[in-house]
Structures are given as C-alpha cells and as structure tokens.
Amino acid sequence: MYRGREGQWAFYLHRISGLGILVFLMLHVANISSAMWGPEVSNALMKFYHQPVFQVGLLFLIAGVLYHGFNGLRIILMDFTSWGVRYQRQLWYGVWVLFVVFYLPFLIKIGGGILGGGHGD
Amino acid sequence: MAIKSRRYEEAKLEASTNLELYWWVFMRISGVVLVFLLIGHMWMNAILTDLNTINYDYVAKRLSQTTWKLYDLLILALGLLHGANGLRYVLDDWIRDPMKRFWTKAVLYSLIAFLFLLGSLSLLNHDFGVK
Numbered sequence: 710m711y712r713g714r715e716g717q718w719a720f721y722l723h724r725i726s727g728l729g730i731l732v733f734l735m736l737h738v739a740n741i742s743s744a745m746w747g748p749e750v751s752n753a754l755m756k757f758y759h760q761p762v763f764q765v766g767l768l769f770l771i772a773g774v775l776y777h778g779f780n781g782l783r784i785i786l787m788d789f790t791s792w793g794v795r796y797q798r799q800l801w802y803g804v805w806v807l808f809v810v811f812y813l814p815f816l817i818k819i820g821g822g823i824l825g826g827g828h829g830d
Numbered sequence: 831m832a833i834k835s836r837r838y839e840e841a842k843l844e845a846s847t848n849l850e851l852y853w854w855v856f857m858r859i860s861g862v863v864l865v866f867l868l869i870g871h872m873w874m875n876a877i878l879t880d881l882n883t884i885n886y887d888y889v890a891k892r893l894s895q896t897t898w899k900l901y902d903l904l905i906l907a908l909g910l911l912h913g914a915n916g917l918r919y920v921l922d923d924w925i926r927d928p929m930k931r932f933w934t935k936a937v938l939y940s941l942i943a944f945l946f947l948l949g950s951l952s953l954l955n956h957d958f959g960v961k
Contacts, residue, residue: 724920727913728916728920734910735942738906738945738949738952739945739948741889742949742951742952744886744955745951745955748886748887751889752886755884755885759881764881767881771872771876774872778861778864778868778869779865781861781865782861784858784861785861788837789858811869814873814877815872815876815877818876818877819876822881
C-alpha cells in the first residue's frame with residue numbers, strides 16, 4: 710500500500726497529528742467546561758494555560774490541525790477521483806504549500822506574543 | 831477491521847461489514863466539515879483575538895450566542911467521533927493482545943463519552959441571547 714518515501718511520511722504524520730489533536734481536544738473540553746464551576750476556577754485554569762510553554766504547544770497543535778486537515782483532503786481526492794492516487798506525491802507537496810500559507814499568520818501572531826513577552830496577566 | 835483501501839469502490843469490497851463502510855464514509859464527510867469549522871475556530875480565537883486575553887468573560891459572552899453554541903457543539907460531536915474512530919484504527923494496529931485492546935478501548939471510549947457529556951453540558955449551560 711504505502712511504499713516508503715512521501716506516502717509513508719504522509720501516513721505517519723497523519724497518525725501522530727491525529728492522536729495529538731485528540732489529546733488536546735480532551736484537555737480543551739475539560740478546560741472550557743471548568744466555567745461550570747464558576748469564574749474563579751475557570752480564570753485560574755486559563756491563566757495557567759497562558760504560560761509560554763503552552764503557547765508553544767498551541768503552535769504545535771495548530772500545525773497538527775492544518776497538516777491533518779489538508780492531508781485529509783488529499784486522502785479524499787485519492788479516494789474519490791480517478792487521478793488522485795497517481796498524483797499522490799504532487800498532492801502531498803500541495804498540502805505543504807497550503808500548510809505554509811495558513812500557518813504563517815498563526816506563527817507570526819502567537820510566536821510574536823511569546824517572544825514579545827505579552828503573556829500572562 | 832479498518833478499511834485500508836484508497837478508493838471508494840475498493841473500500842466497498844474490502845469492508846467487512848456495512849458498519850465499517852459507514853465509518854469509512856463518515857471519516858471523509860466529517861473530515862471535510864471539520865477542516866472548515868476548525869480553521870474558522872482557530873482564526874477567530876488566535877488571530878482576531880489575543881489568545882492571552884481569553885478568560886471566563888470572553889468565553890461566556892461568545893457562548894451566550896446560539897450560533898456559537900451550535901458551531902462549537904458541531905465541532906465537539908464531529909471531532910470526538912472522528913477522533914474516537916481514528917483512535918480505534920490506531921489501537922487495532924498497535925495493540926495485538928485482544929484483552930489489552932479491549933480494556934484500552936473500554937477506558938478510552940468511556941473517557942471520550944464522558945467528555946462529550948461534559949462539553950455539551952457546559953456549552954448549553956451558558957446564558958442564551960446575551961448581546
């Protein structure tokens with residue numbers, strides 16, 4: 710099925726990013742749900758997550774979501790078009806082009822925030 | 831077993847059960863929807879908003895609007911289902927021992943079900959229609 714090279718990388722990155730996103734989603738739901746215990750609990754938790762180390766984590770998460778999403782579109786093209794499988798490698802490069810275009814604004818905004826020390830309250 | 835085919839026609843032949851084929855189709859449909867929902871979600875909260883200013887008031891205000899309640903509920907439901915099924919593919923691949931696989935699935939699916947309950951409860955728990 711996957712014979713090394715780009716296809717193999719595409720597959721492993723899809724898996725790892727998928728698992729990473731699921732772990733984040735579970736933490737994220739727990740964090741947002743803390744509002745049910747009132748503003749004090751919720752604000753304390755959010756302040757904790759505003760630390761730079763979690764902002765770096767967020768940059769990884771956004772990278773994971775964008776890659777997983779665009780590579781998922783590549784998989785769908787391979788599934789439902791007659792030419793998708795033939796051009797899977799070119800499509801993978803297309804995934805990275807889209808990735809860079811969408812990732813840059815996040816990198817600049819969040820990365821700038823981390824370096825600028827604008828974190829915390 | 832998870833379907834490994836790269837084409838819909840092949841997937842139909844390979845599917846061990848109808849349910850397995852439905853999951854295969856669900857992954858693709860929910861995937862496309864989630865790409866758009868999540869780029870919107872991330873753009874709104876990380877680009878249009880300064881992440882570091884997000885606090886209880888910000889969340890409460892946004893989630894008091896019904897549209898965002900539904901938007902987030904859709905992400906929650908599709909994301910957890912898509913994630914749970916993706917996790918199933920991974921566990922079927924990685925855990926060979928049937929007993930270990932069963933218990934890992936039992937624990938993780940329960941956790942995901944609990945988070946769906948917690949998440950939807952908290953979304954609906956916010957005020958309605960506050961400007």
